[in-house]
Amino acid sequence: MVSLDYKSNKPIYEQIIEQMKFHVMKGYLKPGDAIPSVRKLALELNITPGTVSKAYQELERQQIIETIRGKGTFIAGEIRLIADEVKLQEMKKRLQTEIMELKMMGYDKKGIIELIKEIYEEMIVC
Amino acid sequence: MVSLDYKSNKPIYEQIIEQMKFHVMKGYLKPGDAIPSVRKLALELNITPGTVSKAYQELERQQIIETIRGKGTFIAGEIRLIADEVKLQEMKKRLQTEIMELKMMGYDKKGIIELIKEIYEEMIVC
Amino acid sequence: MVSLDYKSNKPIYEQIIEQMKFHVMKGYLKPGDAIPSVRKLALELNITPGTVSKAYQELERQQIIETIRGKGTFIAGEIRLIADEVKLQEMKKRLQTEIMELKMMGYDKKGIIELIKEIYEEMIVC
Amino acid sequence: MVSLDYKSNKPIYEQIIEQMKFHVMKGYLKPGDAIPSVRKLALELNITPGTVSKAYQELERQQIIETIRGKGTFIAGEIRLIADEVKLQEMKKRLQTEIMELKMMGYDKKGIIELIKEIYEEMIVC
DNA sequence: GTGGTCTAGACCACG
DNA sequence: GTGGTCTAGACCACT
Numbered sequence: 001m002v003s004l005d006y007k008s009n010k011p012i013y014e015q016i017i018e019q020m021k022f023h024v025m026k027g028y029l030k031p032g033d034a035i036p037s038v039r040k041l042a043l044e045l046n047i048t049p050g051t052v053s054k055a056y057q058e059l060e061r062q063q064i065i066e067t068i069r070g071k072g073t074f075i076a077g078e079i080r081l082i083a084d085e086v087k088l089q090e091m092k093k094r095l096q097t098e099i100m101e102l103k104m105m106g107y108d109k110k111g112i113i114e115l116i117k118e119i120y121e122e123m124i125v126c
Numbered sequence: 127m128v129s130l131d132y133k134s135n136k137p138i139y140e141q142i143i144e145q146m147k148f149h150v151m152k153g154y155l156k157p158g159d160a161i162p163s164v165r166k167l168a169l170e171l172n173i174t175p176g177t178v179s180k181a182y183q184e185l186e187r188q189q190i191i192e193t194i195r196g197k198g199t200f201i202a203g204e205i206r207l208i209a210d211e212v213k214l215q216e217m218k219k220r221l222q223t224e225i226m227e228l229k230m231m232g233y234d235k236k237g238i239i240e241l242i243k244e245i246y247e248e249m250i251v252c
Numbered sequence: 253m254v255s256l257d258y259k260s261n262k263p264i265y266e267q268i269i270e271q272m273k274f275h276v277m278k279g280y281l282k283p284g285d286a287i288p289s290v291r292k293l294a295l296e297l298n299i300t301p302g303t304v305s306k307a308y309q310e311l312e313r314q315q316i317i318e319t320i321r322g323k324g325t326f327i328a329g330e331i332r333l334i335a336d337e338v339k340l341q342e343m344k345k346r347l348q349t350e351i352m353e354l355k356m357m358g359y360d361k362k363g364i365i366e367l368i369k370e371i372y373e374e375m376i377v378c
Numbered sequence: 379m380v381s382l383d384y385k386s387n388k389p390i391y392e393q394i395i396e397q398m399k400f401h402v403m404k405g406y407l408k409p410g411d412a413i414p415s416v417r418k419l420a421l422e423l424n425i426t427p428g429t430v431s432k433a434y435q436e437l438e439r440q441q442i443i444e445t446i447r448g449k450g451t452f453i454a455g456e457i458r459l460i461a462d463e464v465k466l467q468e469m470k471k472r473l474q475t476e477i478m479e480l481k482m483m484g485y486d487k488k489g490i491i492e493l494i495k496e497i498y499e500e501m502i503v504c
Numbered sequence: 505g506t507g508g509t510c511t512a513g514a515c516c517a518c519g
Numbered sequence: 520g521t522g523g524t525c526t527a528g529a530c531c532a533c534t
Contacts, residue, residue, distance in 0.1 A: 006320050006323075007318045007319075007320060009321070011321060011517080011518060011519090012321070012518080012519075013518080013519090018223055018226075021226060021227075021230060022226060024230075025226055025229055025230055047519075048519055050518095050519065051518080051519055054518090054519090079230070080230070080231075080232065083231040083232065088231075091224060091227060091228070092241075092245055094220075094224060095221075095224055095241075095242065095245050096245050096248075096249055097144055098217060098220060098221055098224075099242070099245060099246055099249060100144075100147060100148060100151055100249065101147075101207065101217065102217070103151055104147060104150075104151055104205070104206070104207040105206070105207045105209040105214075106206060106207075106209065109243075109246055112242065112246065113239060113242060113243070115218075115221075116221065116225070116238065116239065116242050117235075117239070119218055119221050119222050119225060120225055120235055120238065122222075123222055123225060123226065135517095137523080137524060137525090138524080138525075139524080139525090163505080163506065163507080164506080164507060164508095165505095165506085165507090173525080173526085174525065174526050174527065174528090175507090175527095176509095176525075176526075176527090177524080177525060177526085179507070179508075179509095180524090180525095182507080183507095183508090187313075192385045193385075193506085193507060193508095194384045194385060194506085194507095194534090195384075195387070195389060195390070195506075195507070195508095195532085195533050195534070196505075196506050196507075196532080196533040196534035197384075197505090197506065197507090197533090197534065198505090198506060198507085199506085199507080261532095263508080263509060263510090264509080264510075265509080265510090270475055270478075273478060273479075273482060274478060276482075277478055277481055277482055289520080289521065289522080290521080290522060290523095291520095291521085291522090299510080299511085300510065300511050300512065300513090301512095301522090302510075302511075302512090302524095303509080303510060303511085305522070305523075305524095306509090306510095308522080309522095309523090319521085319522060319523095320519095320521085320522095321517085321518050321519070321521075321522070321523095322517080322518040322519035322520075322521050322522075323518090323519070323520090323521065323522090324520090324521060324522085325521085325522080331482070332482070332483070332484060333479065333482040333483045333484075334483075335483040335484065340483075343476060343479065343480070344493075344497055346472075346476060347473075347476055347493070347494065347497050348497050348500075348501055349396055350469060350472060350473055350476075351494070351497060351498055351501060352396075352399060352400060352403055352501065353399075353459065353469060354469070355403060356399060356402075356403055356457070356458070356459040357458075357459045357461040357466075358458065358459075358461065361495075361498055364494065364498065365491060365494065365495070367470075367473075368473065368477070368490065368491060368494050369487075369491070371470055371473050371474050371477060372477055372487055372490065374474075375474055375477060375478065389532080389533060389534090390533080390534075391533080391534090425534075426534055428533095428534070429533080429534060432533090432534095
């Protein structure tokens, strides 16, 4: 369900967050679905529970999941990331950096759009 | 020439790298142009020379700049980022994450492409 | 494991890099093996952690080692130095200089080849 | 006569030394031949006289050239680099490093010998 | 003047 | 515990 790249410089807990979001976006996880307990997932991924906990806390903060005391953790009912202006600006900045990098690698506007489309399609299909 | 966001979680040296690349891409810095000395830029940015040095060394590794011993640092002759497969894969992964976030914020394919175009245009113009 | 020549004009961090590569090549260090933590090696060698860190970062760039966040540093899975053309040219130039010196010291072609063989054998055996 | 690579990390003065030795080895410069004055070469190479002077001093120390006061600088009568044990050991160490690097790039013993031969031939011919 | 290296020490995020 | 970043200051070689 969740596969980690320990060598990546991206923190483990962020990888968990990302993949959970991915599963939700693709519909593998639907509102109300239960997700593994902190301990279970930690055991499964062979990491410390603290790391999983950190991921879950952030997911809860973003209202992707909900914890019901004594019951477990579930995908939230209505999922829609809060699109605050600050967050959007940060994203644009990151995208700007990536686009610059692509340009310097020789991609032109058309090539970049193509690449984005390609990534988009891949994401939806598989 | 370089402006830092000291609050950002992005390391200072990376910010310098990014902005130098930006200036090169936009043509503000052309091959052969001298860039500020390590000490000078450090003074200007109110950081230690070591941090500037780290940025410059990484830029040299990427063949964006060239240092001439005892003389200073200059924009390299031929600038073209090496597009090795590993690097490209990493970039695609990062872009995938951004696109996913956008989708979850409500953007559809068209909207995302629009956003990319917008960012691209802004980058070229200003 | 690593022994430094503090008098050498060769930077300490380069000496560390070189010796780590040596150990890998000789099989003393195998893929997956943990290498000493930055602090531990620094203590052992009586140098500052920053210097060790610099060496490790360069080794990671060359894909000799991999760092796992919060865990430590390990010998990479597949080790094969990337043989880009630029690097090879630099090496040839250095070798050319050495060979010239040897010639001027009186070595002829045969003698040089003998010397190279000798160095090669020593390297493998001990 | 002397062509410099300002971008190289090899000091200018060392490049001059090397090339002078090269010319001597190839016979372009013979014992008794005059070499340019410090100022002339400095002008020609567009560098400061101090750098040329440093190179000449080292060449004189190695008994490759001789300065005759009021006359100029000349290639020494009998040229044979002093092959002291220390120097040889340093060379072997450097060669060892290069060979290791080659091995890790995939060269085997035969390939390395081939490369050395190749470099040797190139050096003699051109 | 230039960049490169190193020290001694600090703080941080991650697991 | 781990590695990554940064500071403040030093020394060095090169030009």
